[in-house]
Amino acid sequence: xPTFVYMTNCDGCGYCVDICPSDIMHIDPTYRRALNIEPNMxxxxxxxxxxxxxxxxxxxxxxxxAPLGHSVRVLREDEKGTISWRIKFRDxxxxxxxxxxxxxxxxxxxxxxxxxxxxxxxxQSQALAHEPEALKVEALPTLARTRFKKGVV
Ligand code: SF4
Ligand code: SF4
Numbered sequence: 001x002p003t004f005v006y007m008t009n010c011d012g013c014g015y016c017v018d019i020c021p022s023d024i025m026h027i028d029p030t031y032r033r034a035l036n037i038e039p040n041m042x043x044x045x046x047x048x049x050x051x052x053x054x055x056x057x058x059x060x061x062x063x064x065x066a067p068l069g070h071s072v073r074v075l076r077e078d079e080k081g082t083i084s085w086r087i088k089f090r091d092x093x094x095x096x097x098x099x100x101x102x103x104x105x106x107x108x109x110x111x112x113x114x115x116x117x118x119x120x121x122x123x124q125s126q127a128l129a130h131e132p133e134a135l136k137v138e139a140l141p142t143l144a145r146t147r148f149k150k151g152v153v
Contacts, residue, residue: 001059001072002039003048009056010034016048016057050076050083050103076101 012032016025024038025048049057059072069090076083085097112134132139
């Protein structure tokens with residue numbers, strides 16, 4: 001269900017651009033409003049829908065599995081701490097769900113370079129991630145040649 005933007009509601013704040021993991025929400029340079037530039041690449045993660053302060057983003061069902069007439073609306077209400085989902089089926093049935101907002105507050109996630117350098121044992125961990133500059137180390141560990149099955153000369 002790719003997203004689309006109600007241009008008259010959008011104020012061009014760019015929250016959807018920042019949050020989209022697929023990098024497909026862009027601001028139109030002429031109209032200064034957001035648009036989904038590649039609906040086929042939409043993850044349907046709803047991040048942009050939930051982040052939009054103007055409730056300007058909606059989702060459109062693909063015709064093969066979501067025939068015309070249905071709708072899915074999401075409303076994020078920070079003051080109540082809730083996200084409400086309203087699903088309308090094309091036969092008129094409606095389902096409503098309310099869940100608590102579990103998103104980490106905007107701007108509160110620390111980047112890897114904001115943590116202290118990894119310990120010696122952490123450097124050997126399978127969970128080690130990120131580039132040396134972000135980890136504040138000279139280089140990442142490499143496999144010893146003797147660990148290859150036939151060795152490398
Ligand atoms: Fe991007 Fe997710 Fe919104 Fe699709 S639903 S446009 S992937 S943020
Ligand atoms: Fe427009 Fe909403 Fe995107 Fe802001 S988050 S640019 S208001 S669609």
